[in-house]
Amino acid sequence: MNRIDAMIGRRTAMKGLFATMGLAAVPGLAACGDSGSSGGGGTGPITLGSNYSDAVPKGALDEVIKAFTQAQGVQVNINTKDHEAFQQQINSYLQAGADDVWSWFAGFRLRFFASKQLVGDVSELWKSLEGNYTQAQKEASTGDDGKQYFVPFYSYPWAVFYRPSIFQQKGYTVPKTFDELITLSTKMKADGLVPIAAGQRNGWPLLGTFDQINFRTNGYQFHVDLMAGKEDWAGPKVRATFDNWKRLLEFYQPNSLGRDWQDAAQSVAKGEACMMVAGSQQIGQQFKTANLLDDLDFFTFPQIDPAHGTDTIEAPIDGWCQAVKPRDKANADKLLTYLSTAQAQQAYLKSDPTSIAASNKADANAYNKLQQKCVQFVNEAKHITQFLDRDTDPGFASEVAINSVNDFIKNPNDIDGLVRRIADQAKQYFQK
Known part of the structure; x- marks a missing residue:
């Protein structure tokens, strides 16, 4: 394939x-x-x-x-x-x-x-x-x-993709920091647009968003160590990742768990949604089909912690x-x-x-x-990650990570319980 x-x-x-x-x-x-x-x-x-x-x-x-x-x-x-x-x-x-x-x-x-x-x-x-x-x-x-x-x-590469013609038309500016991304998303929502396209029915697409937020929050080394089972999934750093992600959820398309990633990407092409965290290969194919490849651009996921900057990217x-x-x-x-x-x-x-x-x-x-x-x-890029299911045990990715991300989307208000469950399940896949 x-x-x-x-x-x-x-x-x-x-x-x-x-x-x-x-x-x-x-x-x-x-x-x-x-x-x-x-x-x-x-x-x-x-x-x-x-x-x-x-x-x-x-x-x-x-x-x-x-x-x-x-x-x-x-x-x-x-x-x-x-x-x-x-x-x-x-x-x-x-x-x-x-x-x-x-x-x-x-x-x-x-x-x-x-x-x-x-x-x-x-x-x-x-x-x-x-x-x-x-x-x-x-x-x-x-x-x-x-x-x-x-x-x-x-x-x-994975990044935040958008249509520059719409950004120009609406006067939107590419955000450099996470707070600026929140501000931009708030403006888009006030303009009657869906800020962030999301399609999670296939199970894997939003794993990429976890990756982006985690290495922006905690840095490259923590991310790869977490993927290898060397860090505590119930620790404060993982909690911080989900806390940051929670700030974005109100700007997602409704019913993301019931939507294919293809449909989410097409909504960006149609101008119904403004941005999408995706791979160039995935969203690019949808734009190619729509003859809009020339109107597709991206920016790196914005900085969260200045100590880690934006020197890590995801590019399988x-x-x-x-x-x-x-x-x-x-x-x-x-x-x-x-x-x-x-x-x-x-x-x-x-x-x-x-x-x-x-x-x-x-x-x-x-x-x-x-x-x-x-x-x-x-x-x-100083560091390149692969994608969660390539950077960790595939059983953990398919049986724990996907279900946990889906649980988070359904109920983002129980982060403490979520990370404890992940940490408990991770024990069967990783040996200290």
Whole structure:
């Protein structure tokens, strides 16, 4: 699925992924596709395990790999598996012997499997790739042991999206601080507009808002430690996050729990709502469909605590990993090196005008206005988070975080009880 993290299936797949976290292989399941790698030291074409199963991204990836083969003379067999199934069966896939190179995500999902020695260490290769990436992207590609296990391919930032034509028409100014956001939302509501579009029926969209408010309130390190189960969900810092979020709720669209994120994004395109916390890929696709992509802009979630500023952003990164023992290490490295280039990434993104190449050497002239701003946004970030369900245990995300956010939307007046319940449930997922 090219719109990774955009479709409902991504979230339903979390339960399947959580089931794999027990690290018990399922008999009979092998690497995806017709000719998966055994992970040993063989000969012949190298293999690429791909979850790019929809027709458009699959075709785009095919073209990228054809160009690699023409340039390097290395044959690559692409083993494509349904996007959801790939995530659900990832542990069995890795234990059975992953393809030489395989598609995956940065964040907790990477670090977890790296800690279990199910992902190949590409630290030496990274020494030749560093010029393509920012320090924040390297940080997102790094395991708990300080080694690199991931090569970024493309990403899409989360921020506050809006239509600049409406802001200009109404005389609205982009807020720099959280208090200014509250003031702006109050003015929009007085003007008879819905300040903030929200659609939570799919379960996952408002997790992104929690992320934004938490790292603005408490900083990057606290956020990633909280996601890893190293901080207390019932502590005062998490309470402060929900207290800040509560201030925004009166400006949300009514019935957010019953609305799809697509409908919420379309309400911004239609001018019915003014702003939405979303990913460029999600809301961008809705604006593209409405032929309004040129009238879509965004600003970083405003500052809450000056001590943390706005140097952390959320920008999920999709990319590639290597088998622990690829059949042909030299050619697997060549493929990863090619996939790290702006040339390969921008060739792929011809199919998606709402995401950006991970490489900082991408040609800005090939981008639309939205993508150009996304590039600057990502390149200037000191820290990059992935999205709550990529940065934490997927079982905790699907079984606790989503339900807790929904409970908060229903009843924002019991924050103390809410965080105590989260902390109690978190014990079964995180061991101190």
